[in-house]
Amino acid sequence: MHNFTSFFRSNKRILMLLLLIFTNGYLFAQQATITGVVKSAPDNLGMPGVSIRLKGTAIATSTDAQGNFSIKIPAKAGILEFTSVGYQTREIQVTKTTNFTVTLTEDAATLNDVVVVGYGTTRKQDLTGSVAVVGVKDFQKGSITTPEQMLSGKVSGVAITSNSGQPGSGSTIRIRGGSSLNASNDPLFVIDGVPLENGGVSGASNPLSFINPNDIETFTVLKDASAAAIYGARAANGVIIITTKKGLGDGLKVSFNSVNSISKIVKQLDVLSADQIRSIVNANGTAAQKAQLGGFNTNWQDLIYQDGISTDNNISISGGLKNCLIACLSVIRTKAAY
Known part of the structure; x- marks a missing residue:
């Protein structure tokens, strides 16, 4: 017993170290x-x-x-x-x-989850507004001159009426009808997260005329007044969110779009001929009026209206050049090293 006590006292540190190693090894094994x-x-x-x-x-x-x-x-x-x-x-x-x-599995009852809308956040149970999304596959086809024409007839409750036949005149857009007699009834346009002022863009009758319709990826229409919680009082007439196409980092992508159209008058207005006008003037006109009558039989509608041919060609190149840029920089550095 005395020998064991002496051995323990002389080798106390070694025994404690071995005990610590064995304990850690046991815990690690667990x-x-x-x-x-x-x-x-x-x-x-x-x-x-x-x-x-x-x-x-x-x-x-x-x-x-x-x-x-x-x-x-x-x-x-x-x-x-x-x-x-x-x-x-x-x-x-x-x-x-x-x-x-x-x-x-998905849980449809998770109403407390946070959803990002516009530039704010809200809970799912508070997001009760009506939201409609129109993508590239759903756009109107044909000769499109302004972006709002692609949305025409695609969303219920959204009425788009052309102002006139003048190029760039734009359209009147009403989401679920107008609600004000004095103020503007136009919706708020948000392009890639940037809201446009309700007064439009200075120098343009149509604020959307600056956007190429071929560059638009999606339209998102917020039809309820709950959109005002995101964009303020400007969204009282609804919001149209426009998202443009962006290049991806999977290489270059070349897109070409061509639209060709022919315009032809279907029916001319039924008007009096030159002989019929002369007969009326000769029967009821004065001598001065009869003196102004000529002998020509010109159909002015044939001269004014003619077949129109139009073409619209768009080519775009998009993609990411990160890897190419790194490779080019490597080549430049290699050459510079020599």
């Missing part, structure tokens, strides 16, 4: 790495940004862009919680399995 993938029920695709937490603890992680995850838990036991906005929370019991494939 940890388990749980991996897997989280997919959505409708399309069976990986879900990024899903929160994964060991229930009752602060141990948590999230999925990557492909829906994969990896989390370390103290032991091969516990409950993992999978949560994502707009999806039902799911709990998985961890026992001996260390790899999981978890499928989350």
Whole structure:
């Protein structure tokens, strides 16, 4: 007993170090790495940004862009919680399995989720306004001269009436009818997040005439007065949000659009001929009026109206040049080095 006490006292530090190593090794051996993938029920695709937490603890992680995850838990036991906005929370019991494939289903009753609208945020249960979206596939086809013509007849409650046949005259747009006698009844236009003043653009009768219809990607129409909560009193007559096309970073994309049209008069006005006018003047006119009569039989409608041929060609190049720019800079630097 005396020898053991002497040995323990002389090797106390060594024994404590060994005890600490064995304890940490035991605790490390108790940890388990749980991996897997989280997919959505409708399309069976990986879900990024899903929160994964060991229930009752602060141990948590999230999925990557492909829906994969990896989390370390103290032991091969516990409950993992999978949560994502707009999806039902799911709990998985961890026992001996260390790899999981978890499928989350959509939850239509998540009214407390935050939704980004315009340049503000609101809860789903507060977003009760009527919203209509018209994309490229739904636009009006044919010869389009102004952007609002692509929206004509595509959204219920939106009336678009041409002001005149003058080029660039624009149209009168009313969303669910006018509501004011003195103030303007025009809707608010928001182009790529920038609201236009209700008074229009100085020097143009139509504020949309500056936009090429081929550059528009979507129209979003906010028809209810609840849009005023986002854009203020200017949105009392509704809001038309215009989103233009943008280049993607997957290489260059060349688009060409050509519209050719022929205008031809279908029916001329039924008017008196020159001989019929002369007979009336000769029967009822004065001598001075009879003296002004000529002998020509000109059909002025044939001279005024003629067949019109028009063409509208648009070519656009879009895309991302990031990789190309980096490569060009590398070449320049290489040449400069030599």
